[in-house]
Amino acid sequence: MQSHHPQPVILVTGGTGLVGYAIQHVIETEPVGSRFGRREGEKWVFVGSKDADLRDPAQTKKLFDKYKPTHVIHLAALVGGLYRNMRYKLSFLRENMLMNDHVLQRAHETGVSKVLSCLSTCIFPDKVTYPLDESKIHLGPPHESNYGYAHAKRMVDIANRAYHDEHGSNFTSAIPTNVFGPNDNFDLEDSHVIPALIHKCLLAKRNDTPFIVLGSGRPLRQFIYSYDLAKLFIWQLREYDDIEPVILSVGEDEEVSIKQAVDAIVTAVGFDGEYKFDPSREDGQFRKPASNQKLLALLGGKFEFTPFKDALRDTVQWLVEHYETDARIGRRNTRTNGTNVVHNGEA
Template identity: 55%
Template sequence: MGAEKVILVTGGTGLVGKAVEYVSKEESQPGERWVFVGSKDADLLSLESTKALFEREKPTHVLHLAAQVGGLFANMKLKVEFWRNNIIMQDNIFQACKDFKVEKLVSCLSTCVFPDKTTYPIDETMIHNGPPHSSNEGYAYAKRMVDMQNRLYKEQYGCNFTAVIPTNIFGPHDNYDLEDSHVIPGLIHKCYLAQQKGEPFTIMGSGKPLRQFIYSRDLARLMIWTLRSYPEADPIILSVDEADEVTIGDVAMAIVDAMNFTGAVEFDTSKADGQYKKTASNAKLRKYLPDFKFTPFKEAMRESVQWFVDNYSSGNVRGVKL
């Protein structure tokens, strides 16, 4: 019997962490112990607290999901905090993984790290080809540094560190704050309230922009595969196929169907649409996993909406003030 694998998941109480916890129960292998930690378990902005966590849990593998994240307005207002806090967290995790001889570290980036002015589809080679969009440059530049750190630690210390780049994520345990959430949880919350109040469901913008959405539990399966099997230091985009891109209007109608919403649906075209498309290529992922099956979008949306409805009154749904 081999030595125990201890897999430490930072950000273990968030959208992706909860999905990894859910999937790890189905896909755990003999000799694996999964440890999910949140901000109450360790302050990752403190090197001392981070090292104490590693001393306590003695991880052999780390999935680093913890980050300072937020919606558009938070990113625009707090660029320095998004830069500093993510850089400090990353640096502490990298140092601890090196010092404690962690076998594999997988960090999580975002497609917003890519240049604002680019060609589509974007792929893993294009991260550093130009500045990111100015609205989230603090976060984006901080996360770009993960890619650089992975290469530097491999070159100097031989560390097996890498990163994944998911497209837009949705699923249970999201942040549903009406002011500061991402598009799907915000629309789920708005549709639910419109249903309760008998009011129209209003979507900001024309509904025409295109996005690739990945269900959090599909992403969790791919992250676990990355942790166990992906051999490169260079990052890998985790995304549905380009053919599965959907419009924001499609998203809204999938929520309407899942919620059995019977009221009026309106698009407020006086509001800006934002970037029209951010298409990412999953060619590298398909090279490794040609047969991976993603959960159909409408099925994933039904599960996500049902989780929100079931948990709305519990007081445990992030971003919901009862």
């Protein structure tokens, strides 16, 4: 922490989303002074798109002038499901590059001592040897379906290195695998695989209709609970001072098949109706494992990940409790949606 700042101020952009919500939860519930808790005298500020449009340099400057952060966790991004990514490649490229450029440049100009940005495993090359690790990010083009978003996120890694080389800036990044948890986006049209499956299953239970999952259920994914990820972000902000990104993930040995995920969701939701897979539909990529060896080595080999079934149960419980109030469920299209199907290949 820099000495000329009387009070450390950690600004979290995208602070109202899935990961921002989780970081706020951990900061408020972990013991003060513990490894993942807030420190004495620290101020944490969580901002969302209502507070500032980071695509606009003037609004970004105003935000930094208002809170005077000493540290930034940069989570804000234009994100969407597979189909939005495919349809709006230019928007995903430009708007994310603008946000990232404005946040990093403003952090540099105001002497922020550290920025930790959030990337995504979709930045990795489409054709690559597995497991994914931190050395493979730039070895080839990303998947065609989301190259706009993926390249914008890759450029954060390039920018971090350039700021470091030219100015000595302490800017780094994290690469989470598939995240899920409370305050996820459960919108049926545009959510990732776990929240979509949970919402579909809940509707099937409420409407007494069959729960049909597109695909075979065989693809494997690494899922990380948002509250676990939040702790790792706080750890990386505190204890990791390298520019190279770190993959934040459960181990390769903790891959979960879509079928295992659906079984756990059916149990957590308490759904006892008809449920089946439709193997005539595409599965998507079978597996894309990422290594967490670097993370575990840096952590000293110990981190208690929440068991998948427990994390799912807590996520389902959160959605049930918040369904009628503040859950992101895409209200307009859920009331009339009678076909409870979801594609299982994309996460």
